[in-house]
Amino acid sequence: MTSDVPVAPGPPVLVDADPPTDLSRGLWLVKWLLLFPHVVVLVFLWLAFVVLTVVAFVAILFTARYPAWIFRFTAGVLRWSWRVSYYGYGALGTDRYPPFTLADVPDYPARLEITPPGRLSRGLVLVKWWLLALPHYAVVTLFLGASGSRTLETASGETVVVDVPPYPGLVGLLVLFAAVVLLFRARYPRGMFDLVMGMQRWVWRVTVYAGLMTDVYPPFRLDLGARDPARPATSPPGGTP
Incomplete structure (x- = not known):
């Protein structure tokens, strides 16, 4: 708990991807099945992520440090999740x-x-993950979608709960359109890919x-393209501790 995370230079987060090439026309139809083992593992990893983030919260509150051993795990969970997301939907x-x-x-x-x-x-650790991040949560919901329920009161005064149809999000809609184009034309529209990457980067x-891994407030900026524009020109995509 007392060990410090070694500080590396550069932006707090970099998200890169290779532009899609030579994609199968129809593999996306079964990727949901192929990804099932990953989903099972990620459920448990994210449960551990939440628990350890609470531990990191307490550590930051008392020591102003994010424990190195927790960082290695939580950063790994995010890397794993991004790879699965990029392969999947x-x-x-x-x-x-x-x-x-x-x-x-x-x-x-x-x-x-x-x-x-x-x-x-x-x-900052007391407020950044809920209060300060609220505007970003609204944008993320627009990108990724949401579902839920609403409580309504009828004319007779009776309270009923109505399920709200799930909203797939802009990313889901764009990826679905790209999948249809891929199915019939065997290519992924580059402009659409760049837009999806911008939303995912956000x-x-x-x-x-929100995971307490940085104090640098995320920009309200849609950085398009495969290579993260925040990456220094002389810095090739590399590893994270």
């Missing part, structure tokens, strides 16, 4: 099956790098911030 950007590992895989088509935070604000920046 978060982008359909590759047909290369994602590896079962928390480690960085530099040659995989989807890469997520998180700069270890070093010293963090004790006070989502992962917010996830890292």
Whole structure:
């Protein structure tokens, strides 16, 4: 709990991907089945992520440090999740099956790098994950979709709960359209890919911030394209501790 996370230079979050090439016309129809083992593992990983983030919250509150051993795990969970999302219905950007590992895989088509935070604000940790992030949560909901229920009161005064149809989100709609184009034309529209990457980049920046892994507030900016524009020109996509 007392060990510090070594500080690395650079932006707090970098999200990169290789543009899709040579994609199968119809593999996306069964990727939901192929990804089932990953989904099962990720359920347990994300449960652990939440529990350890609470531990990190307490550590930051008292020591102003994010424990290194927790960071290595939580960063690995986010990397794993991004690879699965990119392969699956978060982008359909590759047909290369994602590896079962928390480690960085530099040659995989989807890469997520998180700069270890070093010293963090004790006070900011109390509000950044809910109050300060609220505007971003609204944008993320627009991108990723949501579902739920509403409580309504009838004319007779009776209260009823009505299920709200799930909203697939802009990313889901764009990926679905790209899948249809892929099915009939065997190509992924590049402009659509760039837009999906911009939205995903926004989502992962917010996830890292809300996960207490940085104090740098995510920009309200849609950075399009395969290569993260925040990456220094001389810095090739690489690994994260």
